[in-house]
Amino acid sequence: MSRTKARAALLQELEEAMRRSSAQGVLYGQTVANVAGIANSDLECMDILHLEGRVTAGRLAEVTGLTTGAITGVVDRLEKAGLVRRERDEGDRRKVFITVVPEAAMKIGELYVPLQQAMERVWSAYSEEELRLLLRFANEGYKGVLAATSALKGHLDTPPEKRPDLKMRKLPRRP
Amino acid sequence: MSRTKARAALLQELEEAMRRSSAQGVLYGQTVANVAGIANSDLECMDILHLEGRVTAGRLAEVTGLTTGAITGVVDRLEKAGLVRRERDEGDRRKVFITVVPEAAMKIGELYVPLQQAMERVWSAYSEEELRLLLRFANEGYKGVLAATSALKGHLDTPPEKRPDLKMRKLPRRP
DNA sequence: ATATATATCTTAGTCACTAAGAGATTTAGC
DNA sequence: GCTAAATCTCTTAGTGACTAAGATATATAT
Structure with missing residues (x-):
């Protein structure tokens, strides 16, 4: 490959x-x-x-x-x-x-304790540097999703005939 | 620190x-x-x-x-x-x-295209090794959350007097 | 003062959900 | 084979969270 x-x-x-x-x-x-x-x-x-x-x-x-x-x-x-x-x-x-x-x-x-404990268990296997990478990604991912959300909302506000076509997405893998 | x-x-x-x-x-x-x-x-x-x-x-x-x-x-x-x-x-x-x-x-x-594009933009800044770390974390995180969910559900099925106390969680930072 | 704006609440109506059980079909026991 | 129990989807009646529109109360601007 x-x-x-x-x-x-x-x-x-x-x-x-x-x-x-x-x-x-x-x-x-x-x-x-x-x-x-x-x-x-x-x-x-x-x-x-x-x-x-x-x-x-x-x-x-x-x-x-x-x-x-x-x-x-x-x-x-x-x-x-x-x-x-x-x-x-x-x-x-x-x-x-x-x-x-x-x-x-x-x-x-x-009620969030089980979740916190589970995540801490996961995180415990990571080095501090790796955790910093995850943090960086979480923050950048947040910004990305936020931007995508307003892009999609903008799409909604645009009158249909003026909407730029969104590119096609892959079909289901098991059609 | x-x-x-x-x-x-x-x-x-x-x-x-x-x-x-x-x-x-x-x-x-x-x-x-x-x-x-x-x-x-x-x-x-x-x-x-x-x-x-x-x-x-x-x-x-x-x-x-x-x-x-x-x-x-x-x-x-x-x-x-x-x-x-x-x-x-x-x-x-x-x-x-x-x-x-x-x-x-x-x-x-x-409608998922904006999200995918945003995420691809984020991911483009990561090396393949870093992406592998993110994938590992996503998979482990999923398993963790899944386990936490059934733990919490189990808590629900246990009669109240038999429930083990969940440990306390931090108070809001701005009380 | 009067008009306009802002912040929450009220009301009437809608829609997705649950609980209970009906209908249709399959599986198990004899 | 025949009956009983189990399985799968749908139906019905009722509930609860939501929206839209407007009422109420307070604040700001001219």
Whole structure:
């Protein structure tokens, strides 16, 4: 097999392996939501709150892509479950800040422990230099996917007759 | 900073970077479904069909975790959209095989082109040896997440009083 | 002041999902 | 072979999260 062919095969394997692991990651998240007894997007919001801390309802809508009406429902459910609290902003009384209730949120955090442990087990076999490579890739990959997402969204906003044709993708391997 | 501390910090960065990029991957998938005008799980089924080829309705239910009733709905919608066909198995007439309609499915495949291009741009900066490392990690990571998923599911099946306590997770960094 | 903008919530209606079970076919036990 | 149990898909009724549109309350601009 020629040099560039070997690389092409490697890239295809890589693409498939990443798709598989990413799909499994989604499944893990669904299982967490299931065990926690909350909806999928409720968990997503908990995650955002975990990352960003104190966040307005509007920003949750922005980040999740849900309507503000849907966010009202999300926060209602999370509040009823004791996971978050609403706090009116005193400076601008239209705004509602959502904050996590740490003790309750920790119970959800625990559900990620199996995943963390599994990943730490995997990572333990890598040298620091290798880990740095993985980190670099994770960051660059993130940027790439982000760019691809807005490219695709842009494609959606473009009127059909003006859309540049996307190049064809390989057919299923088992047709 | 000590050697092991540097590594711990690296691991934490890594975890976060992977979470971010994986979340973005989910978003890309949702956008694809949106542009294609089909539901999220409809797209997931298309993906499975793409991977496995000819598949029974029951197997789709198995893989997606949906009920068979829900799969009936999925296949109804996909069939109406001209993306798949139902084919009764002649050997066992209870079974219904689902097959993709290649020409129609290709249109969906095209929506992954921006993602593929972005990833190829990222990968182009890596040596073959580095790509092999990424592939190794993707495969090991997949196995890790898979194991973690069934561990978490097992936790769900265990009666609450018998559940081993999962270790605590770090609190949000911005409390 | 009045108008416009912003932020959240409400309401009505839609759509995908589950649970339970019906219908059709196959497999197993006798 | 015939009956009973098992398997596979579909149907039905009901639920819950979502959207779109607009109501409400507060803030900003002219």
